Every structure is written in C-alpha cells, then in structure tokens.
Amino acid sequence: MYQHLKEHQYYEERYDHTIVYLARLDMKSFLNFRDKWHEQSPDNEENQFRNSWHLNNFYMMMVGNKLVDRYNERDQAIRTMMAEDEARDARLSSARLTVEPHCEHCSKTGLRITDKTLMHREGHDDDDVLFMLRCSHCEKNTAIWEDGSLWERRHTKCPKCQSIMKETSSRRGKVIATTYTCPNCSHTYKDKLDLNRKEEPEDPEYEEDRRIYCLQDETIRKEHQDAKVRFEGLIRFAKEHKEKEDNKHIYDAMKEMKKPKIAELTPLLQPVLEKAGYIEFSLDKPEIGKDVFVGFNCLDTESDRNDYESRRILEKLVKKALADTNWRLMTDGIHYRLGYLNGRVRAYEREEDLKQLVMKDKKLKPKRQAVKPSKNDRMTEDPNGGKIIL
Ligand SMILES: [Zn+2]
Ligand SMILES: [Zn+2]
Known part of the structure; x- marks a missing residue:
C-alpha cells in the first residue's frame, strides 16, 4: 500500500x-x-x-x-x-527489523508490527523508518528504529530544578491535555495540544491568480x-x-584591416617577390569551403640560395606582405624542390576570426580610456514591444 x-x-x-x-x-x-x-x-x-x-x-x-x-x-x-x-x-x-524486538515495558518478545513511518531521527541526515509494535502480553506500545535501537522519548525537564518531570495525558476528542509534575520540587503545569485541523483561510482570488500566474x-x-x-x-x-x-580599439582595427579579393593577391605579392628574385608567381584555383584557401607557386632565380634559405626568405616576404590584410600564410609552410616553391594562404572572414587576428597583432593600439556613452546612444528596441497587461 x-x-x-x-x-x-x-x-x-x-x-x-x-x-x-x-x-x-x-x-x-x-x-x-x-x-x-x-x-x-x-x-x-x-x-x-x-x-x-x-x-x-x-x-x-x-x-x-x-x-x-x-x-x-x-x-x-x-x-x-x-x-x-x-x-x-x-x-x-x-x-525490515533485523533483530527480535523486546517489549519496552515487560521485556517479553513476540511483538506485533502495527505501523511503519518515515521520521526524522536525531543525528541522521535522512529520515529513518520507525516501527510501532504492540505487546500481546502487557498490551503496551514500543517504538523501535529499523536498526533495532529504541525510540528516544524526549523528556521534559523541570524549569525550576532540572529534574525529569512526570507526564500524564488525557485526551478529549482531538485535544490532548498533558500534566507535567516534578517529582523533586512538586512544580506542576498543564499543556494542551489541539489536533483539530485549522481551517484554511478563505482565498477567493486563488483560482483567478492561478489562471494568470500559472499561465x-x-x-x-x-x-x-x-x-x-x-x-x-x-x-x-x-x-x-x-x-x-x-573593445572599441579592436573593432576599429578590424574595420581598418584590408580585405583583398583573390584577384588582388597577385598585385600584392608578385612585385615584392620579384624584387627578391622569385619569379613566375601564380595562384592555384582557390579551394572554397567553410574557409577559402589559395595555393601559390613561384620559381627562385638566385642560384646561391639553398633550399632552407629560399623557403625562409619567401615565408618572411609573404607574411610581411599580408600582415595588414585578412589573409595569412598556412602553417603547413612552404615546400621547395629544385627552385620551385609552393605554399597556401588562407582568408579569415568571420567576425570572431578577424577579432583573433587583430588581437594577435602586436601593432594593436592600446585600449582607449572608457568613453562616456553619448546622449545619442539610445536603445533601438521598439518601446511598444512587450506590453503586458497588469
Ligand atoms: Zn509487554
Ligand atoms: Zn522540580
């Protein structure tokens, strides 16, 4: 049940x-x-x-x-x-009770379980199961926790001499009257516990409020x-x-950043590279996916430059030429074979990526002092929006 x-x-x-x-x-x-x-x-x-x-x-x-x-x-x-x-x-x-319970009053066994309840137990975080048992010999009740320990009856101490007081209770309907008497100094007082359920106060607005507040x-x-x-x-x-x-300084730098089209890459790179002895610069067909990549290649005409030097110098020139643009040399680097060099550049277009580029740039201007918002900075939301009936 x-x-x-x-x-x-x-x-x-x-x-x-x-x-x-x-x-x-x-x-x-x-x-x-x-x-x-x-x-x-x-x-x-x-x-x-x-x-x-x-x-x-x-x-x-x-x-x-x-x-x-x-x-x-x-x-x-x-x-x-x-x-x-x-x-x-x-x-x-x-x-389940794991030990045979004894009657608290006559110490006999063979008690019958009459009730089980989950109750708060002193010193325990979670509720514990309390068993109510009835003794068939003396007809008295005993309360035992699941682990077999006796329920600790809370004693009332005499407010005058701190002795444990005697309690006698009588019940009339749902009202329990208890008389406390001190066996030591004879101090005595009465207490009443009314178990009649208090009538809930009338709440005529409840249903209407429920309709509104519970949506x-x-x-x-x-x-x-x-x-x-x-x-x-x-x-x-x-x-x-x-x-x-x-972050106005960052957004300003993003605006100032040059964003050359693919066709503009050749006039940007070719003259610089030619001056350093790299000729026949050309671009491959761009790879267009989520991002745009373009391969490029050229020939080194300086016969006394070795593989390593040739790659290093070209890398430096490309990086420098693209520094103030949204294009970057790919980290997979530049390849060299018999004076033929090739590599790839990549375009950054998304706002978040551009922001990262700008922030990595050492030339970024220092953050300006906080600017007071101007009087013209008005909210652009429609003031009529969100009208709620109150
Ligand atoms: Zn008993
Ligand atoms: Zn007393």
Missing part, C-alpha cells in the same frame, strides 16, 4: 499553490517598485512612453520571466516530486513567452553593445 505517492492531480495542485504564493510576493515587490517609480516619473503624457517601456522590462525581470520558467519546469518538477514520494514508499515497504490562460501565456524572448534579446543586445564599446 502506498503511503506517500498520490494522484498526479495532488502534485499539480501543490506545484501551482507554490507558484501562486511566490508570484504574489514577486508581484507585490514589483507594484511597490512601480509606485516608487511613478513618484520620480509621474505617468503624464511626457513620460508615458518611457515609463511603459521601462516598467515592462522591470515587470519581466521581477515577475514575468519567472512565470515562464516555472511554467516550463512544471512537468519536470511534478515528475521529481512523484519520484521522491515513490522512493519514500519503496524505502518504507522494504524496511493557464493561453493569451496571457503567449504574451509572457513573447515578452521573455524580447527581453532576452534586449539583454543580449546590451551585452554585445557593451562588449563592442569596451
């Missing part, structure tokens, strides 16, 4: 109940914030546009985004709660989902904007 695992609906209710509770708190903070905002910036014709744009974003940040997240996480959260309760049930049903209403849900996407776009935009501002 299951003790913990309940119907799916029970967990839905429990989850939604928490959502409504949390959303009400968030909403309260937001409404306080909105009131304060309006003290500074009254909602008149002049401010209305700006107020609505800012407040919508604050609403999403403080309330709306969380509603969408919790809506998205609902199924998984319910599955997790159910799995936890199922595990508790499995733990309970597999629990059960399709229109409200769609509005929130769209607003969250816009909000996240805005955050991304602001981050990128800031990164570009912080």
